[in-house]
Amino acid sequence: MANIEKQPIITEIYLESICAVIGDTVEGLTGTEITKILADCKMTDNLSMASKSTRLYNAFVLYQNRNQCSNGILKFLSHAMHPARYMKRNELFQYRLNELNKSLSFIGLELSKEAKYKKVAAARTLSDAQERASHYKSKLELRNIHPEVFKYCDEELVKENYFHSVFEGVKGVAQRLRDKTGVHADGNALVDVIFSTANPLLKINPLLTDTQRSEHLGLSNMIKGLFGVIRNPTAHTPKIKFVINEAEALDIMTIVSYVHKKLDKGV
Incomplete structure (x- = not known):
C-alpha cells in the first residue's frame, strides 16, 4: 500500500476495537512501547495518564481529525507489529496479529507477518472476521x-x-x-x-x-x-x-x- 495514498478514516466502532486489541492490559503493548511508537509516528499523546486503550484512541482520533485520513494509524500498527519486536515472543506476536486482523478485516485490510498491509474483502459478520484469524489454527501451524x-x-x-x-x-x-x-x-x-x-x-x-x-x-x-x-x-x-x-x-x-x-x- 503506497505511502502517498490517503487511506479512509476509520470509523469509531472499528477504531475502538483496534485500540482494545493493541492496548489490552494483558496482551497489548506496554505503556512505554505506546509512548515510543506514538512519538515515532509523530502523533500527539496528551492523555499519558489514561488507560492504554484510551490513550491510543485519543491519539488516533486527533490524528484523523487533523489529517482526514488513517495513514498514521496504519503506520503505528505496522510499527507495533514489526516482527523484530517479537524475538523469542512468537506466540504473543501471532496472538496480537490475529486479534488485530479480526478488527482490520471489517475495514478491508489485513496485516501480514512482515507487517505489510494488503486489501481484502471487508468482513460483514463476526464469523467472517473469525475465519480470517484463528488462534487455535495458528498455534497448530x-x-x-x-x-x-x-x-x-x-x-x-x-x-x-x-x-x-x-x-x-x-x-x-x-x-x-x-x-x-x-x-x-x-x-x-x-x-x-x-x-x-x-x-x-x-x-x-x-x-x-x-x-x-x-x-x-x-x-x-x-x-x-x-x-x-x-x-x-x-x-x-x-x-x-x-x-x-x-x-x-x-x-x-x-x-x-x-x-x-x-x-x-x-x-
Whole structure:
C-alpha cells in the first residue's frame, strides 16, 4: 500500500476495537512501547495518564481529525507489529496479529507477518472476521502440524471448536488408513488388519529387526490409543460431558500429526 495514498478514516466502532486489541492490559503493548511508537509516528499523546486503550484512541482520533485520513494509524500498527519486536515472543506476536486482523478485516485490510498491509474483502459478520484469524489454527501451524490434519477439520479449527476438531482429526487418521490400503474396516479391526506383523498392508520400515518391529507395533498401538481415548468417547459422549480445552486439543492434534508423518513413510 503506497505511502502517498490517503487511506479512509476509520470509523469509531472499528477504531475502538483496534485500540482494545493493541492496548489490552494483558496482551497489548506496554505503556512505554505506546509512548515510543506514538512519538515515532509523530502523533500527539496528551492523555499519558489514561488507560492504554484510551490513550491510543485519543491519539488516533486527533490524528484523523487533523489529517482526514488513517495513514498514521496504519503506520503505528505496522510499527507495533514489526516482527523484530517479537524475538523469542512468537506466540504473543501471532496472538496480537490475529486479534488485530479480526478488527482490520471489517475495514478491508489485513496485516501480514512482515507487517505489510494488503486489501481484502471487508468482513460483514463476526464469523467472517473469525475465519480470517484463528488462534487455535495458528498455534497448530507453529507446531508444523501435518497438512492432513487441516484437510479433515479446517472448519472446526477456524471456529476454534476443540471438541469436534479433535474428533474429526482422529477420524481423519482412520480415513487415511483406508485410503492408503483399500481396507474398509473401522477402529481396532482396521488397525489390526493393516499393521499385522504376519502380513502387513502398510509398513513404515522394513520390519527386519526387533527395533523396527517394535516401531511398527508402537505406531499401531498409538493409533488404537487415539481411537480409544478420543474418537470413541467423543462419538458417544455429549460435548458438555467431554470437555477439551485448547491445551489438550493442541497436544492431541500434535499426536495426530505425528501419526500422519509416520504414515508418510508407509509402503
